[in-house]
Amino acid sequence: MNMELSEKIPNNVDLSSDKRLQRALEHWQPSFLEWWKEMGPERFQANEVYLRTAISVDSAGWAHFDYVRMPEYRWGIFLAQPEAGRTIGFGENAGRPVWQEVPGEYRNALRRLIVTQADTEPASVEQQRRLGATCPSLYDLRNLFQVNVEEGRHLWAMVYLLHAYFGRDGREEAEALLARRSGDVDRPRILGAFNAPIDDWLSFFMFTMFTDRDGKYQLLALAESGFDPLSRTTRFMLTEEAHHMFVGETGIRRIVQRTCELMKGAPENAAPDGRVRRQGGIDLDTLQRYINHWYSLSLDLFGGEISSNAADYFAAGLKGRANEKKCEDHLALRGSYDMPVVEGGAFAHQEVPLRNAMNEILRDAYVEDNQRGLDIWNRTLAERGIATRLVLPHRGFNRRIGIYAGLPVTPDGTLVPQEEWDRRRDGWLPSDADRAYVSSLMQPVYEPGKIASWIAPPTKGINNQPFEFEYVRFDRSPGSAV
Numbered sequence: 001m002n003m004e005l006s007e008k009i010p011n012n013v014d015l016s017s018d019k020r021l022q023r024a025l026e027h028w029q030p031s032f033l034e035w036w037k038e039m040g041p042e043r044f045q046a047n048e049v050y051l052r053t054a055i056s057v058d059s060a061g062w063a064h065f066d067y068v069r070m071p072e073y074r075w076g077i078f079l080a081q082p083e084a085g086r087t088i089g090f091g092e093n094a095g096r097p098v099w100q101e102v103p104g105e106y107r108n109a110l111r112r113l114i115v116t117q118a119d120t121e122p123a124s125v126e127q128q129r130r131l132g133a134t135c136p137s138l139y140d141l142r143n144l145f146q147v148n149v150e151e152g153r154h155l156w157a158m159v160y161l162l163h164a165y166f167g168r169d170g171r172e173e174a175e176a177l178l179a180r181r182s183g184d185v186d187r188p189r190i191l192g193a194f195n196a197p198i199d200d201w202l203s204f205f206m207f208t209m210f211t212d213r214d215g216k217y218q219l220l221a222l223a224e225s226g227f228d229p230l231s232r233t234t235r236f237m238l239t240e241e242a243h244h245m246f247v248g249e250t251g252i253r254r255i256v257q258r259t260c261e262l263m264k265g266a267p268e269n270a271a272p273d274g275r276v277r278r279q280g281g282i283d284l285d286t287l288q289r290y291i292n293h294w295y296s297l298s299l300d301l302f303g304g305e306i307s308s309n310a311a312d313y314f315a316a317g318l319k320g321r322a323n324e325k326k327c328e329d330h331l332a333l334r335g336s337y338d339m340p341v342v343e344g345g346a347f348a349h350q351e352v353p354l355r356n357a358m359n360e361i362l363r364d365a366y367v368e369d370n371q372r373g374l375d376i377w378n379r380t381l382a383e384r385g386i387a388t389r390l391v392l393p394h395r396g397f398n399r400r401i402g403i404y405a406g407l408p409v410t411p412d413g414t415l416v417p418q419e420e421w422d423r424r425r426d427g428w429l430p431s432d433a434d435r436a437y438v439s440s441l442m443q444p445v446y447e448p449g450k451i452a453s454w455i456a457p458p459t460k461g462i463n464n465q466p467f468e469f470e471y472v473r474f475d476r477s478p479g480s481a482v
């Protein structure tokens with residue numbers, strides 16, 4: 001499987017042997033670039049950015065680092081190596097050879113899964129397009145752009161599948177992916193969490209921690225797919241996704257570290273918030289409210305707890321569990337899922353057939369993974385002698401999708417009267433005042449080696465470069481714009 005890196009569209013799918021497909025994608029490419037220039041990062045398209053680019057799909061070192069102007073990034077089509085003799089791993093078709101073409105009876109379901117996944121990629125770039133104006137350091141600015149170009153590449157990955165396997169309606173879907181806009185009333189992005197702008201860096205780090213992690217779990221489930229091209233493309237996407245969560249997890253950890261420094265000397269957590277804010281930091285209460293918001297929003301992205309769609313996807317062998325190989329019963333016909341449901345105003349238990357609980361099983365793995373991140377942040381607090389701990393709110397808190405949607409559940413999982421929930425809301429979720437405060441902190445720092453007041457520098461830089469490295473080059477001549 002050669003990497004064709006010098007081609008107009010870099011790829012490892014031997015694109016030049018299929019002239020029709022190559023032409024169709026070369027036709028889509030200028031539309032993509034137009035979209036990128038219109039909806040991609042504002043202002044920084046001409047700057048050279050120290051980015052990594054895929055040069056091989058092997059697990060050992062696929063990344064090549066160099067200065068690139070974003071519109072010249074080598075977006076391409078890269079699939080993980082095929083596994084010889086791979087068979088479908090779960091559902092009614094388990095044990096049969098994987099599909100190399102779309103099976104007719106699953107065409108609509110597969111297209112829908114691919115389009116939903118694809119739609120999130122450009123949506124996130126659109127949401128984040130203004131963040132460059134307020135970056136806390138050049139290191140962070142570079143990480144933002146790395147995330148953005150890779151989301152662009154993930155769009156390419158899905159568009160390749162649509163073009164190569166879904167004929168005319170695939171091509172139409174690919175066009176539509178460039179026509180929808182995050183937050184647009186008439187043509188919004190498909191999933192809720194991808195329609196609100198991300199205008200401050202605290203939200204960006206929360207997004208890359210919690211929302212990108214949903215991406216990880218959806219990709220893990222699709223990597224199990226019996227449709228082999230989908231499995232192979234998502235497997236490679238996962239290698240890129242890891243950096244996005246690193247950005248979120250370490251970003252928040254650095255904020256926690258800075259907050260601890262500002263709390264130093266405060267009697268054990270005694271009303272430290274005023275003190276932290278007075279020094280230009282982000283207090284732990286505010287951090288907790290942002291966690292509550294972004295975590296609950298991201299939980300919604302897994303779909304309903306009890307879902308016949310998910311059961312159908314599983315039965316067909318299209319979308320599995322994360323790491324299906326480690327599960328015992330690949331038919332998922334035995335046993336049931338003990339689902340906490342709300343009945344008559346109180347929590348009760350319902351036995352749900354396993355296949356109908358697939359969204360929830362995936363969400364379970366996601367929750368556990370998030371907890372590992374919180375444990376790391378809490379270690380930072382403990383090591384610095386701070387007694388407060390950051391926590392994940394209850395799954396029923398602040399939900400808009402699924403069986404808990406709209407229920408007045410508190411972060412600790414108590415059902416309270418709606419008016420009480422409304423009254424206490426600003427203690428649990430970012431208030432207008434919180435947002436205004438966080439927004440007031442967002443002053444850009446573009447000098448190498450400098451950093452904003454509310455976040456600590458990273459312990460090491462990118463690709464063994466120091467923090468002081470010029471990760472984004474500016475024309476510093478007098479009179480030049482950024």
Ligand code: BYC
Nearest residue numbers: 116120124191192212215218300301302303304307309310
């Ligand atoms: N918002 O059975 P249900 C990422 C709809 S993120 C709006 O509960 P299902 C990334 C649903 O369409 C990962 N609508 O749900 C992260 C259905 O509509 P119909 C993206 C929603 O179908 C950061 C109805 O409710 N990947 O990669 O089992 C940066 C009932 O459906 C929502 C994927 O999403 C919602 N949140 O599951 C960049 C993977 N949830 O049929 C990138 C592909 C549900 O009544 N998608 N609905 O009209 C899927 O696997 C599934 O479509 C979902 C929903 C998990 C999203």
